Amino acid sequence: MNDQEIIEQIKKGDESAIDFLYKKNYRMMVKLILKNSGTEDEAKDIYQDALVVLWQKARQPEFVLSSKISTYLYSVCLNLWRKELERKSRHSNSEGMDYGESMPLDEKERINIVQKCINELGDACKQILIYYYYEKLSMAEIAEKMGFANADTAKTKKYKCKQELDKKIKTQYTPSDFLD
Amino acid sequence: MELQEKIDQYLLNQLSPSDKAKFEELIAGDVHVKSEVALQQSVVTALGNTRSLQLKSRLQNIPVSMSSTTNAIRMKWLGAAAVGTVAAGLIIFLFAGQDKTAEQTTPLTTAVSSETTTPSKETTVAVATEDQTSEAKVQQPVVVKKEKTTAIALEKSNIKAFDNSASFNETENTGISTPNSDATDIPTNTLFSETNNKLSNLSVTVDNSNLKDKSYQFTGPKLTLFGDFNSKPYELLELNNKGQKTLFLSYNNEYYELVWGQMKKTPLKKVTHKETIEKLKVINP
Numbered sequence: 493m494n495d496q497e498i499i500e501q502i503k504k505g506d507e508s509a510i511d512f513l514y515k516k517n518y519r520m521m522v523k524l525i526l527k528n529s530g531t532e533d534e535a536k537d538i539y540q541d542a543l544v545v546l547w548q549k550a551r552q553p554e555f556v557l558s559s560k561i562s563t564y565l566y567s568v569c570l571n572l573w574r575k576e577l578e579r580k581s582r583h584s585n586s587e588g589m590d591y592g593e594s595m596p597l598d599e600k601e602r603i604n605i606v607q608k609c610i611n612e613l614g615d616a617c618k619q620i621l622i623y624y625y626y627e628k629l630s631m632a633e634i635a636e637k638m639g640f641a642n643a644d645t646a647k648t649k650k651y652k653c654k655q656e657l658d659k660k661i662k663t664q665y666t667p668s669d670f671l672d
Numbered sequence: 673m674e675l676q677e678k679i680d681q682y683l684l685n686q687l688s689p690s691d692k693a694k695f696e697e698l699i700a701g702d703v704h705v706k707s708e709v710a711l712q713q714s715v716v717t718a719l720g721n722t723r724s725l726q727l728k729s730r731l732q733n734i735p736v737s738m739s740s741t742t743n744a745i746r747m748k749w750l751g752a753a754a755v756g757t758v759a760a761g762l763i764i765f766l767f768a769g770q771d772k773t774a775e776q777t778t779p780l781t782t783a784v785s786s787e788t789t790t791p792s793k794e795t796t797v798a799v800a801t802e803d804q805t806s807e808a809k810v811q812q813p814v815v816v817k818k819e820k821t822t823a824i825a826l827e828k829s830n831i832k833a834f835d836n837s838a839s840f841n842e843t844e845n846t847g848i849s850t851p852n853s854d855a856t857d858i859p860t861n862t863l864f865s866e867t868n869n870k871l872s873n874l875s876v877t878v879d880n881s882n883l884k885d886k887s888y889q890f891t892g893p894k895l896t897l898f899g900d901f902n903s904k905p906y907e908l909l910e911l912n913n914k915g916q917k918t919l920f921l922s923y924n925n926e927y928y929e930l931v932w933g934q935m936k937k938t939p940l941k942k943v944t945h946k947e948t949i950e951k952l953k954v955i956n957p
Contacts, residue, residue, distance in 0.1 A: 494877075510727065511734055518736045532737070540728045547727060548720075602711065606718040618722065626719045628684060654676075657715065 495561045502550040505627065505637070510543050517562050521569050528573060538576065542568040551627060609660040617653035624650050675705065679712045878902055886940040888921070890933050897921070898937065909952060920952055927952050 493501070493512060501509035518539065525535030542565050549555050557564070610618060616638065623629045623637060631643035631650070640646045681687050682695050699706050875894045878901045886899035897906070906923040908930075919930040920943065927943040943949055 507727070507730060510731065514731050514734055515736060536732075537728075540731045541724075543731060544724045544727050548724075599710075599714070602714045603718050603721070606711075606714045607721060610715075610718050610722055621715075622719050622723045622726075625680075625684070625716045626723050661711070661715075 495557060498561060499550050499555075499557050502547055503555075505551075505629065505633070510547055513546070513561060513565070514539070514543055517565055520562065521565060524566065524569055525573055529577075530573065534576070538569055538572045539565075541572050545572075605664070606661060609657055609664065612660060613653065613657060616649075617656060620646070620650050620653050621657065675708065676712075679709055682709065683712055683716055874908070876908070886928070887937050888928075888930055888934065888940055889937040890935060895930070899940075911948070911951060922952070 493509075498509050498513060521539040521542065522532060522535040525538055526532065530538070545568050546561070546565060550557075610621070613621070620634060620638060623634045624631075629637070631646040634650065635641070635643050635646040638646065638649075640649065678687075678695060682692065687695060699709055877894065877896050879896055879898045880900055880902055882898060883900040886897075886901075888898065889896045895908075901923060904924050906921060909920045909922055909927075911918050911920060917932070919932055921928040921930055921940065927949060928940040929943055930940075931938070943952070
């Protein structure tokens with residue numbers, strides 16, 4: 493599988509493409525972090541994040557591969573590790589999702605609230621909403637991935653799942669929590 | 673309900689530019705709409721985080737480790753070294769038959785570079801497979817008389833080299849160093865100097881857009897083979913004869929000579945010189 497074929501697989505939503513990349517470039521990327529004061533666990537974490545970044549970018553319709561994938565991953569790993577070193581130097585201990593330094597506190601809190609509600613959803617609902625709102629798949633694509641009869645079924649399921657999520661969010665927290 | 677649909681379309685970037693502008697006006701003038709959009713944006717962000725965790729969890733379950741990779745590579749090296757010993761033995765046998773003054777062979781257990789083990793009138797036979805991902809270079813030097821032959825065979829899937837064409841200027845400011853490894857220690861200039869004529873640095877790609885003609889081209893440490901090279905396995909062989917390294921491609925029972933650093937796309941020429949073919953057959957029967 494060459495680089496272009498891998499990107500095409502990612503664009504189709506084929507997760508096995510990043511499995512392949514993970515194994516293929518593991519040693520090179522981990523070595524990079526190890527040589528810059530990281531541990532293998534940290535290196536794994538950074539490399540996995542870099543692959544997620546590649547996945548997110550490659551899923552965008554306008555994404556065009558302008559270098560070798562290994563080059564791309566290498567530079568993303570470097571940048572992520574640089575940020576991690578900076579973060580480490582600022583805070584000796586930090587846990588949880590990093591939403592970026594520039595994100596206002598109320599926005600972080602709001603995302604944490606929503607995240608909790610998403611986690612309470614069933615796996616199927618969670619997946620449908622991810623496919624629709626995050627991966628931006630069409631209803632036909634969601635139906636195919638989820639094994640539904642057709643796009644209409646996917647649309648109905650998505651509607652119900654979204655309703656369930658909104659209900660969870662709004663019954664647990666008052667709308668004023670979300671007002672700026 | 674209509675508002676929810678509109679928000680969905682807005683967040684999924686499905687609105688036309690004019691509708692988007694109108695909707696943004698509405699957001700700016702209505703606190704309720706603004707808070708609802710912010711909430712739905714948080715839903716998308718949180719779903720993205722969930723997705724990222726799903727993907728990371730998937731990768732986390734793939735068994736990989738530096739040590740296991742190294743062990744696998746070591747096994748490959750050991751296999752290669754064994755093949756090398758056999759090939760070296762064959763060469764010794766052949767030359768011993770021709771030259772009765774040949775001394776008893778002395779296999780060394782430590783890895784010694786062929787460049788440093790060439791005392792006068794003695795030459796070294798070393799066989800090794802090259803893999804960009806390996807740390808150690810294992811060679812099996814054997815002392816013989818008068819002939820120096822280094823055969824380096826690569827399997828198609830083992831050839832990997834990092835293309836460091838990316839600019840990592842940012843790292844210079846933060847003190848992060850790129851690893852000084854065989855994986856990244858590749859020149860970015862267009863000239864491929866003699867010192868870099870190492871198969872360990874070589875990355876090979878096949879361009880089979882034109883299956884009729886076979887040719888090749890070096891771009892820095894990258895070798896591109898043009899033609900139908902995917903249907904059968906190929907091997908790169910390096911013959912080190914009388915101090916000169918020559919690179920050959922073995923494909924479909926034919927040998928082709930490659931000129932290191934040939935920047936121009938050059939047709940592959942079959943080796944016809946009988947003696948050279950015989951030597952190549954010794955290391956790549």
